[in-house]
Amino acid sequence: MPSAHYLPLDPQASDADDLEEEEGQQEHRTSMNNNQYNIRYHPQPAVDYDVVVDDDDNDDDRTPTMGKAPRLSRSIPSRRRCWIMPIMLLVPFCIVFLYFMLSSQTLGLGTSLEDVDDDYEPHNDSPNTHALNETLHICSESHEDGRLYVQDKPSSAYAQLPVIYFVTPTYPRREQIPELTRLAHSLLHVPRLHWLVANDHERCDTYMDILLNRFGIPFTHMASPMPHKFRNSKPAPRGVANRRAALQWIRQHNLTNGVLYFGDDDNTYDLRLFTEIRQTQRVSMFPVGLIADYAVSGPVVRDGKVVAFLDSWVAARRWPVDMAGFAVNLGYMSLYPNVNMPYKPGYEEDLFLRSIGLHIDQIEPRGNNCTEILVWHTQTKNKKSPVVRLEKKYLDGRSNLGALFRSLKVMGVAFASDTEGPLATISKNGKGKPHSYFLS
Missing domain, CATH: 1.20.5 (Single alpha-helices involved in coiled-coils or other helix-helix interfaces)
Incomplete structure (x- = not known):
């Protein structure tokens, strides 16, 4: 009799013929192959039970294990x-x-040139399959254009032009302020531009707020520090947190009219570049000078169409271009809610362009069919900010040195100390003199 824990299943009407046939063949199957059993479950005394081993001896007790279904034979019918x-x-x-x-x-x-034209899904990296969710730290912002004239015309003369959102990632170093100043004096000539300055710093920089306000260019200054887990990476994904913050700012403002461009603070820009990219319909591309081994990186154009790319580091990138070598229409980018730039050094451009579903047929070549260089990847050699030894008692109002070094300290350019660094030399008529000679 079956255990009380295993109630026999009532055969369904549709199973009657099968059940009768199986009962008629039971003896025949047993005689032909003892290892083959009927796989249909009908609880009855002939079921193969679990083996329970007594701790006192090794005799098999073929009694059912309570709470478990009877184990069927592992052999499978032919x-x-x-x-x-x-x-x-x-x-x-x-x-x-x-x-x-x-x-x-x-x-x-x-991958051949023909394969490049095939449709494909964006890159399947996990950071690239989700929309941005950055926390924004806006330090200061101005949407008013304080420039009365741009290129000898009043600012109101350009009211119908699409806005260029110029994203500049930057980080504290002694060259930061001079490079932002140099870049600003290029942007002063560009009408209808909003400057998004994202600083890799934990806190807002008050001096930078004052500096950006001074230029009169519409701007947004944000603090966008790199996550700590990436800071010790070799190489570190520099500038990614800054650009992600700018993308989040654009998303939060629901901007669908205008052009996005990533412009580093140490690049050199031809003013014609801004006229070229302002009319971008989807994605425009152009060559960048002074890139890696070839000293150039950019599209290969044939019959007015981009067909391939010239870059000395391909690395399986579908879009081997420099960050300064493309611009994106915000209306087109808004069609892709998961636009992203993952923390993957060397692949930032490629994965960003993949996240907006770019197809090679959509690329608009600029710069006279990519025959002219309108942006240069110039780089300033970074050096450590020096410490200059100056007697603190002389850094008061009796000379300009106190105010000068306080300003240099705020900008991160140089520092004055009573005890550290080389002794500052103050000279007259070609001869160095003690500080007290001039300042006491």
Whole structure:
């Protein structure tokens, strides 16, 4: 009799013929193969029970284990083997096939110029499949254009032009303020521009607020520090947190009219660049000078269409371009809610352009069909801010040195100390004199 824990199943009307046939063949199957059983579950005394081993001896007690369903025999009827075996053979083949397919895509193998025109899904990196959710720290902001004249015309003369949102990632160093100042004097000539300055700093920089206000260019100054977990990475994803913050600012303001451009603070810009990118419909591209081994990076154009790219570091990137080598229409970018720039050094441009579903046929070549250089990847050699030894008692109002070094300290350019660094030399008529000679 079955255990009280396993109630017999009542056969369904549709199963009557099968049940009668199985009962008629039970004796025949047992005699042909003792390892084959009926796989339909009908609890009855003949069920294969779990084996319970007594701790005192090794005799098998074939009593059912309470709370568990009876264990069916592991042997499989031959009629099931006929379709299980092909599946078992097919699964390893599929795994190997998928491995080679994914490997070839990752390494950039098997890709021809014709393949570039195929549709594809954006890059499947996990940071790239979700919308940005950055916390914004806005330090100061001005939407008013304080310039009365731009290129000898009043600012109101340009009211119908699309706005260029010029994103500049920057970080504290002794060259930061002079480079922002130099860049600002280029942007002063560009009408209808909003400058998004994202500083890699934990706190807002008051001096930078004053500086940006002084230029009169509409701007937003934000603090966008790199996450601590990336700071010790080699290489570190520099500028990513800054650009992500700017993208989040654009999203929060629901901007769908205008052009986005990423412009580093140490680049050199031809003013014609801004006229070229302002009419971007989807994504425009152009060559950038002084990039890596070829001293240039940019699209290859044939018959007015971008067909490939010239860059000395391909690295399986679908879009091997420099950050300063493209501009994006905000209306087009707004169609992709998961626009992103993951923290992956060397692949920031590629993964950003993948996240907006860019197709090579959509690229608009600029710069006279990419024959002219309108932006240069110039770089200032960074040096550590020096410490100059000056007697503190002389850094008061009796000379300009006190105010001068306080200003240099605020900008991060140089520091004065009573005890550290080389002794500052003050000279007259070609001869160095003690500080007291001039300042006491």
